[in-house]
Amino acid sequence: MSEPRTFRSYDEFFAFYLQQHSEPANRWMHAVGTAFGLAVVIAALATHHPWYALLFFPIGYGFAWTGHFVLEKNVPATFGHPLWSFLSDFRMLGLILTGRLGSRLAASDAERRS
Numbered sequence: 001m002s003e004p005r006t007f008r009s010y011d012e013f014f015a016f017y018l019q020q021h022s023e024p025a026n027r028w029m030h031a032v033g034t035a036f037g038l039a040v041v042i043a044a045l046a047t048h049h050p051w052y053a054l055l056f057f058p059i060g061y062g063f064a065w066t067g068h069f070v071l072e073k074n075v076p077a078t079f080g081h082p083l084w085s086f087l088s089d090f091r092m093l094g095l096i097l098t099g100r101l102g103s104r105l106a107a108s109d110a111e112r113r114s
């Protein structure tokens with residue numbers, strides 16, 4: 001396996017992360033997986049079954065990796081940058097929920113082209 005790409009900052013990584021999620025269906029797979037995984041964590045804690053919170057990982061990554069391998073046909077950034085990718089899944093979900101993802105994608109594309 002090749003060496004993971006290096007980044008000078010999280011912002012630089014996030015621009016790359018967005019490029020790796022160019023297919024809208026892949027972004028929605030991530031959003032569904034992250035939201036569903038988060039709902040499972042909340043339910044696990046609310047029902048006093050904290051071990052069930054660990055289901056977040058197979059649920060969240062199951063949706064996300066399916067989106068990468070089947071729809072996007074690329075390797076998930078998680079493999080080289082697990083923490084930044086995990087944080088970026090939540091950041092992208094937040095951008096989707098607030099309706100700001102489109103403008104962030106446009107800004108990211110503009111940065112890449114310059």
